[in-house]
Amino acid sequence: xxxxxxxxxxxxxxxxxxxxxxxxxxxxxxxxxxxxxxxxxxxxxxxxxxxxxxxxxxxxxxxxxxxxxxxxxxxxxxxxxxxxxxxxxxxxxxxxxxxxxxxxxxxxxxxxxxxxxxxxxxxxxxxxxxxxxxxxxxxxxxxxxxxxxxxxxxxxxxxxxxxxxxxxxxxxxxxxxxxxxxxxxxxxxxxxxxxxxxxxxxxxxxxxxxxxxxxxxxxxxxxxxxxxxxxxxxxxxxxxxxxxxxxxxxxxxxxxxxxxxxxxxxxxxxxxxxxxxxxxxxxxxxxxxxxxxxxxxxxxxxxxxxxxxxxxxxxxxxxxxxxxxxxxxxxxxxxxxxxxxxxxxxxxxxxxxxxxxxxxxxxxxxxxxxxxxxxxxxxxxxxxxxxxxxxxxxxxxxxxxxxxx
Amino acid sequence: xxxxxxxxxxxxxxxxxxxxxxxxxxxxxxxxxxxxxxxxxxxxxxxxxxxxxxxxxxxxxxxxxxxxxxxxxxxxxxxxxxxxxxxxxxxxxxxxxxxxxxxxxxxxxxxxxxxxxxxxxxxxxxxxxxxxxxxxxxxxxxxxxxxxxxxxxxxxxxxxxxxxxxxxxxxxxxxxxxxxxxxxxxxxxxxxxxxxxxxxxxxxxxxxxxxxxxxxxxxxxxxxxxxxxxxxxxxxxxxxxxxxxxxxxxxxxxxxxxxxxxxxxxxxxxxxxxxxxxxxxxxxxxxxxxxxxxxxxxxxxxxxxxxxxxxxxxxxxxxxxxxxxxxxxxxxxxxxxxxxxxx
Numbered sequence: 050x051x052x053x054x055x056x057x058x059x060x061x062x063x064x065x066x067x068x069x070x071x072x073x074x075x076x077x078x079x080x081x082x083x084x085x086x087x088x089x090x091x092x093x094x095x096x097x098x099x100x101x102x103x104x105x106x107x108x109x110x111x112x113x114x115x116x117x118x119x120x121x122x123x124x125x126x127x128x129x130x131x132x133x134x135x136x137x138x139x140x141x142x143x144x145x146x147x148x149x150x151x152x153x154x155x156x157x158x159x160x161x162x163x164x165x166x167x168x169x170x171x172x173x174x175x176x177x178x179x180x181x182x183x184x185x186x187x188x189x190x191x192x193x194x195x196x197x198x199x200x201x202x203x204x205x206x207x208x209x210x211x212x213x214x215x216x217x218x219x220x221x222x223x224x225x226x227x228x229x230x231x232x233x234x235x236x237x238x239x240x241x242x243x244x245x246x247x248x249x250x251x252x253x254x255x256x257x258x259x260x261x262x263x264x265x266x267x268x269x270x271x272x273x274x275x276x277x278x279x280x281x282x283x284x285x286x287x288x289x290x291x292x293x294x295x296x297x298x299x300x301x302x303x304x305x306x307x308x309x310x311x312x313x314x315x316x317x318x319x320x321x322x323x324x325x326x327x328x329x330x331x332x333x334x335x336x337x338x339x340x341x342x343x344x345x346x347x348x349x350x351x352x353x354x355x356x357x358x359x360x361x362x363x364x365x366x367x368x369x370x371x372x373x374x375x376x377x378x379x380x381x382x383x384x385x386x387x388x389x390x391x392x393x394x395x396x397x398x399x400x401x402x403x404x405x406x407x408x409x410x411x412x413x414x415x416x417x418x419x420x421x422x423x424x425x426x427x428x429x430x431x432x433x434x435x436x437x438x439x440x441x442x443x444x445x446x447x448x449x450x451x452x453x454x
Numbered sequence: 455x456x457x458x459x460x461x462x463x464x465x466x467x468x469x470x471x472x473x474x475x476x477x478x479x480x481x482x483x484x485x486x487x488x489x490x491x492x493x494x495x496x497x498x499x500x501x502x503x504x505x506x507x508x509x510x511x512x513x514x515x516x517x518x519x520x521x522x523x524x525x526x527x528x529x530x531x532x533x534x535x536x537x538x539x540x541x542x543x544x545x546x547x548x549x550x551x552x553x554x555x556x557x558x559x560x561x562x563x564x565x566x567x568x569x570x571x572x573x574x575x576x577x578x579x580x581x582x583x584x585x586x587x588x589x590x591x592x593x594x595x596x597x598x599x600x601x602x603x604x605x606x607x608x609x610x611x612x613x614x615x616x617x618x619x620x621x622x623x624x625x626x627x628x629x630x631x632x633x634x635x636x637x638x639x640x641x642x643x644x645x646x647x648x649x650x651x652x653x654x655x656x657x658x659x660x661x662x663x664x665x666x667x668x669x670x671x672x673x674x675x676x677x678x679x680x681x682x683x684x685x686x687x688x689x690x691x692x693x694x695x696x697x698x699x700x701x702x703x704x705x706x707x708x709x710x711x712x713x714x715x716x717x718x719x720x721x722x723x724x725x726x727x728x729x730x731x732x733x734x735x736x737x738x739x740x741x742x743x744x745x746x747x748x749x750x751x752x753x754x755x756x757x758x759x760x761x762x763x764x765x766x767x768x769x770x771x772x773x774x775x776x777x778x779x780x781x782x783x784x785x786x787x788x789x790x791x792x793x794x795x796x797x
Contacts, residue, residue, distance in 0.1 A: 076787040077747040081658055083793040088774075103657045107638060110645050143648055167652045253491070260494055261504060263531050267555040271487040452486075 086163060101160040106138045115391055118380035119144075122199060122233060122370075125378050126150035130195065132225060134184055134202035135214050139165030141201065146177040152195075155179045156187060184217035185336060188316035196227040205237040205366055207278065207395045208417050208451060209296055210341040211428035219303050219338065220312055234368040234382065235298040241349045242386050243288035243403075243411055244281055244361040244396060253277075254398070276430055276451035277396045281363050283387020287405070288351035290365065290386050293415060302340055312336050337421040341428075344418025351411040359403040359411065362432060363396040397432055401445040409438040426453055485548040490526050493588070496737040502718070502727035503588065504532050506618055510721025511536040513616060518580060520544070522573060522587035522606050523599055527553035527566065529586050534565045541566040542582070544573055573602050573609075581612040584720075592663050593741040594624050594714040595763065596796050597771050601688050615684075619716035619727065623680040627731075628673035628699045628707035628749070628757070629666055629742070635708055639744070661775070661796050662742040666711045666731040672751065673699035673707065675730070678761065692764040699759065701751035708748045710759070710777070712741045743794055745779060750786040757781035757788075772797040 119141050122131075127149040133142045136155030139162065146153040146169070153176060155162060166179040180187045200221045206212030222232050253272050257265040304312065315336065353359075367384040368391070382391045403411060413434035419425055428451040435444035494500055507514065507529075514536035521530040524543030530553075533541045543553060543566060550570035557566045569576065585606055591597035607615060642654040678697040681690060701707070715728040729738045749757055758780040766772035775794040781787060 074784070074786060076789070078789050079746070080791040081655065081746040081793065082791060083659055083795065087656065087659060088793075088795065103653050103660055104638060104662070106653070107641070110641065116646070138650075138653070140645060140648070144646060147648070164652060164656055168648065168650050171652060172648050256491065256495070260526075260528065261500060261532075263528065263556070263560050265526055265552075265556050266559060267552040268487055268490070268526065271552065275487065 103161075103164075106161065109138060109140060112391070114389065115382060116141075118370075118382050119201070121378045121380050122201065123148040125375055126153075126199065129198035130154075130227075131199040131201060132156070132191075132197040132221065134200065134204075134217050134221065136165070136179070136201075137161060139169065139179060142177060142179070143169055143172065143174055145201075146174045147172075150176060152192075153177045154191065154197075156184055157181065158183045182319070183213075184220065185312050185315050186319035188313070189320040191225075195225075196230065197221075197225055198227055198230045200226060200230065200232045202232065203234070203368070204232075204298070205234075205296070205368055205392075206428070206453065207366065207392060208276075208364065208428050208430065209237060209239045209294065209366070210338075210344060210417070211419050211451060211453065213425065213453065215341060216304065216308075216312065216336045216338045218298070219301070219340070220309065222298065223303050223309070229374055231370075231372055231374075232298050234370040234380075236295060236371065237298075237366060237368040238295040239293050239347070240290045240365040240367065240384055240386075241293045241351065241413070241415070242286050242290045242363050242365065243351045243353065243357075243359040243405075244285050244363045245287045245357040246281075246285045246360050247358065250360050250398065250402075273398060273400065273447070274449055276428075276449045277361075277398070278393055278451075279396070280390075281361075281387060281394055281396065286363075286386050287355055287357040287359060288353050288411065290384065291349040291351050293347040293349040293364075294345055296345075305339055308336060308339065337425050338419075341419040341425070342421050344416065344429075346417075347415045349413050349415065351413070353405045353407055353409045353411065356406045357404075359399065359405060359434075359436075361396045361398055362413070362434065363394050365390060365394045366392045395451065397430060397447065397449045399432075399434060399445050400447045401443055403434060403436045403443050403445065404440040405436050405438055406440055409436060411436050427451070428453070490549060492737050494526065494528060498729075498734055498736045499588065499727060499738075500528065502716075502725055503529055503586065503618070506718035506721065506725040507532045507536045507586070509723040509725065510718075513721045514538045514584065517583035518542075519584045519586060520578075520582040520606055520610060522585060522603050523589065524553055524568060525549055525588075527556050527568060529588065530557065530566045530568070531560060531562055533584070533586060534562045538565065538584070542569065542576075542578065543567070544569045544571060544576060546570065546572055573606050576606075576610070578610055582606075582610050582615065583612050584616045584618065585611060586618045590622070590714065590716060590738065592738055593661070593712055593773060593775075593796055594622060595691060596773055598691070598765060598773075600683075600691065601770075603683065604686065604688055607684070616720040617683045618720055619718045620683050620720045621680070621717045622683065622714060623677050623717075624712060624714045625675050625677050625730070626697055626699065626710050626712050626759070626761075627671050627675040628701070628751070629670040629709050629711045630672050630705045631670060631708045631742070631744075632706065634662075635744070635748075658744055658746050659793060659795050661794050662709075662744065663739055664742060665735045666740045666742065668731050671711070671731065672703060672705045673701050673757075675732075679763075694760065694762040696758065696760045698756050700756045701753055704752045706748045707745070707751055707757070709742045709744045712743065713738075741796070743775070743777060743792075745777070746792050747779075747788050747790060749779075749781050749788055750783060751781070752784055755781075755783045757783075766795070766797065769797070 133155045136142045142155035162179045162181045202218045204215045204218035257268040365384045369381040372378040416431040419428045430449040433446040516539045519533040519538045519541045521543040530541045530543035554568040589599035642650040678695045713729045718725045760778035773796040
C-alpha cells in the first residue's frame, strides 16, 4: 500500500485519507488487515467464549445499573489493589485503574482480554494488567505474594452456585485478599416467580406433535427437561416474587483442603505446560466445588396476583455488596421481575400447569445441585409445586437440567 | 467404524462405542433441541427440501438414499414417504437417539436406518442412488459440512448419483446501514470517557449475520460464485472472485450483503431454496460485511470487488474472507483491502 500522504502537501492525513488534485474528492486507501493476534481466535476457541465477539460486548456499555453499582467501588480504590475475575472487555477494570488504584489486575479466559490490553495501553493506563486464562491456570502470573483489597467477581450463576468462577472466587477469598480485603459482591439471592405462557408452551412442546405431517414426540422430552434461559415479558408474570435462597459469601463454606491442593496443582501444571496454551487456549478445566455439588434446598410460596394458569417457574438473581469497612460503598444489583435484570432469568416448565385464582398461593420446593460427573457442566434442578385452590388441586414435580458451556 | 447393522445392534444393546465426534464441541451443539426447532421452523428451508423430494417422487421409487447430517430425521422421512426403498440417515450428534425413535414412531423402521457417527466411518453394503443433505451454513460455506457431502458422494455415491440440492450460487449487493454504524461501531469511540476505538476496528473484522431490509439495498444484486455439487472438489471451495456492483440510487454503501441459493435440479420439477433479502427470511438471514471506508456512490456508478475466501487454517469450519475494494466515483474514491473472519 502506498503511504497515506496528502498528494499536494505531503502531510499525513487521517485514516488513509487524501485529496485528489481535482475538486475536493476524497481518496481512501488505508486497508484493514487482521494482525496475527486478531487472526488467532476461531469458532472452536470462541465456543463458550461469546464475550470474545465484539458485538456481544455492546450490552455491557448500556448496563447503566451495573455501572452505577460498581462506581461506588471505583470511587474508593485510590491507592488500593483490585483483582477483577471475569473482567471480560475490561471496562470496569479500566474504570478502577482510572480511579487511581495502586494496581488493578483483570483475569478472564476470553480472548477479549487481549483486546482490552490494547485499549488500556491506548488510554495510557499504567497501573493495570490483563491476564488471559482461568484464575486456576494463571495463578503463577500474578505478581508473587500479591494480595488484594478488592476482589471483583460475579461468582453467582443463573442458579446461584452453578457458575464455574465460583471456585476461583472461593480460592481468591481464602488466599488472595488482604486481611481487611473484600470480595465483591458478597451476597446473592435466588427469587422465584410464577409465569403464565401458553403460547410459549405450544411453540416449544406442542410444535413436535406435527412437524410437516410427522410426529416427533421424543423431542418433547428434551424440551421438558431443559432449563430455559430467556427474558420473560412482565405481562406474563402472575405472582409476587419470592426470595427462595440467599448465599452470603462471608459465611459460604470454602474449598476443602483437597480441592485447594488440586486447584494449586492445576496452576502448577498450567505453568509447566504453558507452551501448549496456544493449542487449547480456552479449554475450561473445571475444579469441582463441594459447595455446588451439595447445592441447596429451598421452599417457596408464590402469592398469585391474577387469575391465570401457571406454566413456568422463573428464577431471578440479585446480588449485593456490603462493605465491612466502608458503608458508603454498599450496593445492590436489584431484581425487577419483567424488567431489565443484571442476569438473564432462567425458567422451568411445569409438567402439569397449575390453574390459580388471584390471592391463592402456590407452595413449592427446590433442590439445585451440580453433580461432579459431566465435568460440572450440568446443574440439576428438582422442583415440586402445588396449588390447593378453588379451581383445582394439582401437585406437579419435575427434574430439569441446565447446561453451561 | 462398522456396518450400519452392527451399529444399530450395538446401539440397541447400549454398548455403542462413542466416536470422538461425540466430544466435539460442534456436534454437541446439535444435541440441543433449539437448533433443530429453528431449522424445522424455517419454512422456506424445510419445504424446499420437501417439495424437491415430493414433486420428484418418481426419482425416489425403489432407490437407496443417504441423508447426510439427518438431525431429527425429517429429510429421511420425506424420502421414505416419496417411495425410497432404503434410507440411511447419519448424524454425529446425540440427536440421532431421538431420530431413531421418531422414525419408529412414524412407521418407517423398515425403510430408514439412523446411524450415529461420522460419514468417514460409515460402511454400507451398496452404493446410494441419491444423497440428500442440508449442509449450508451462514455465507453458504461456514461450518463447511459440504466437505462431508463431497466425501459421501465420492465414497458411497453410485456413478449417476443424484444430489439434492445439486447446485449452489452466492450473490452480493451493496447496502446502506447508518443506524448500525452508529450503534455498533461509532459507539466504541467513547465509553465512559475511555477510548475503545480498538473495538471498533475489531468489529469490522466480524461479519454480521442478520436480516437485510430490501430498502437498504443500494446496488444491483450480482452472482459471484457458483458450483455444481456433482462436480465440485473440496479445493474449489477456496475461491477468489471479482464482481462489480452498480448503484441504483445515490447513497452510502456501508456494507456488502452476501446471500445464496441452492437449486434442486436433479429431478424434472425444479425447486430453489433462496435466502435473498428480497424473499421471506430464512434462518440463514444474510451475511453482512461492513466495509472500513463506506462508499459514497452516485446512481450509475460502479465499484469493483475481489473476494477471496478460504477455510481458516486453524479451524476449517471457519472462513477467512478478504475483500479488495476499488471504487472511483465522482465524490470519493476507495482503493483498499479488508480482512474478515467468519468464526
